[in-house]
Amino acid sequence: MAVDFSRVRVLIVDDNGYMLTILRTILHGFGIKQIFESKDPADAFDMVRSDAVDIIITDYQMEILDGLDFVRLVRTADDSPNPLVPIIMLSAYSEKSKVMSARDAGVTEFCCKPVTAKEMFSKIASVINEPRPFIRNKSYFGPDRRRAGADGAAYKGPERRKASQKVGADTEAGGDGSDASAG
Template sequence: MYVIRRVRGRLLVSVRISLNKISVLVIDDNLFMRSLLRAVLQGLGCGVVHLAEDGRIGMERLLKYRPDIVICDWVMAPVNGADFIKRLRKDKDQAVATTPVIMLTSFNKRAYVVQAARLGANEFLAKPVSPTQLYQRIERIVTETRPFVRVPGYFGPMPRGAEPDSKTLAKIAAVMATPLPRTSTLF
């Protein structure tokens, strides 16, 4: 689908990818947020949207339905988003372990973005969510696939723009070996 818009007197044409073959699992403990995200995803044309109330149920549904993308809230009980991603990235099935994750939270400070990346999240999205932001994150996952890397303390997508060479892998391992500063304590 083409989108034509006028910006500063100039016509810009962009191509929107079709999401009708994309399946998404939304994991959020808030019923309203799950319903809202499902409506937005369906409005964007996503083919299938599955829902889960927490990370434990989310993992069960992920193993059952094998979605293309997971959108996961951070703060949930009994299993939060961070624990969900840790469990996901440790799965023995590579197809499961490499499922792209968009971490969703109302906490948008840098410490949360850094922690989400260290956990292996592919994207980070702060609430409140706009349909445009959500589409952009999904589009980036679909069109800019990044290889996954495994180094001590980390399994997740290669940082954007990085080459999977020994120097980069050593840098990732060094970063993962460095604890977050005490001021970055999340909860």
């Protein structure tokens, strides 16, 4: 089945010009025509405020304002026009602590570099076709961090919340949103 991404508007934020070129080429290969690019996360946030984007792809480690700070800005700044926009983070660092930091900042999906076209397609299709509900509590705002296990079953461990509340709720039942099972 063919997928039509021609109307999807993507913002790429990466301070490496070579990586911008690679991602642009991959996205063009998917038929994405509206691609915005920025090497500076602060400028990228201005672009988010002035141009409606459907997906943001950002690097983890950048100078001055890193990818985590950029994600937090998009998710929680008073002047962020779309805190619910899907954000895919790229990183050459795949340690569990980095992935969890990205998740806790509000990243929707995480890809390790070098990124492949297949992986990028999978992440973009996932954020479009299987959007996750958003959670708000005292210490977190972003996509629900809980994921089903490899067997498709929901996590049932000791930190499992008794109930979840979607966007608009002040707290999540059972805790502060620091569910260590997600990832």
